[in-house]
Structures are given as C-alpha cells and as structure tokens.
Amino acid sequence: MFLFHSRQCDFIKIFWFDHDGFAVFAKKLEVGKFRFLDVRFVDGNMSSSRLNGPI
Template sequence: GRDPHGGEIFCFRGRKADMVKLLWFDGVGVSLYAKRLEAGKFVWPSSTTGEAVAISAAQLGYLLDGIDWRNPRWTQRPKKMG
C-alpha cells in the first residue's frame, strides 16, 4: 500500500538473515543495492501487525553495518583492517 515513487527505501532481508536488498526509485528508474554478511546476521525490526516498519537513517546505517540497532554494538568484529 506504499508508493514506490515517493522517495522511500524498501528493504528486504534474506531467509538466512545474512543478506539484505534495498530498492528505491531515484527519479530515473529503480535502483537495487544488495549486501551479504560473511559472518553474523542482520538484526531486523519486528512488526506485531505484519505491516511495514519505518526506521530512521541512523538505524538503517546500523542495520547495513551488521550492528544491532536496538543496542549499538558490533555483532561481529572485522578480523582484518585495511
């Protein structure tokens, strides 16, 4: 029931919770962004009614970094830097 051309980002998680896909309309067409975690899982907001959940830009940033946005700590620390 939401307008895909309204500037919202639609985020979907894979079945194993290690992959996330984002869809958004950038004014020209629909863009797709996909990210898979090598270790750990994406922490997903829950909905009691089964409807879409709105999150802030900061929460989306935490989600894409694999950080639990409810309690901002690393769920899986990187093994190598650089």
C-alpha cells in the same frame, strides 16, 4: 524503498526509487546476521530524517 532479506538474515536487497529510476543495493554478511524490528510494532510510517540516517 523496499527491503528484502534471506531466511538466514545474512543477505539483504534494497530497491530504491527516485525520480530518475530504480537503484538496487545488496549486502551479504560473511559473519553474523542482520537484526530487524519486530513488524508487529512498526506502524509503516517513517520520517525522511530516519530514512536518511545510517542503514
């Protein structure tokens, strides 16, 4: 899974690959901004239960 966001953090695209191919999801907020974790504190490993949780 790859996630990209705009500089203003009001638009995201998610690229997801499973064994059938790629899926692309996009979301633009009219009001507010997405909040992201500080990448200095993320180890890069996520459990499958965390991936299956709410986005």
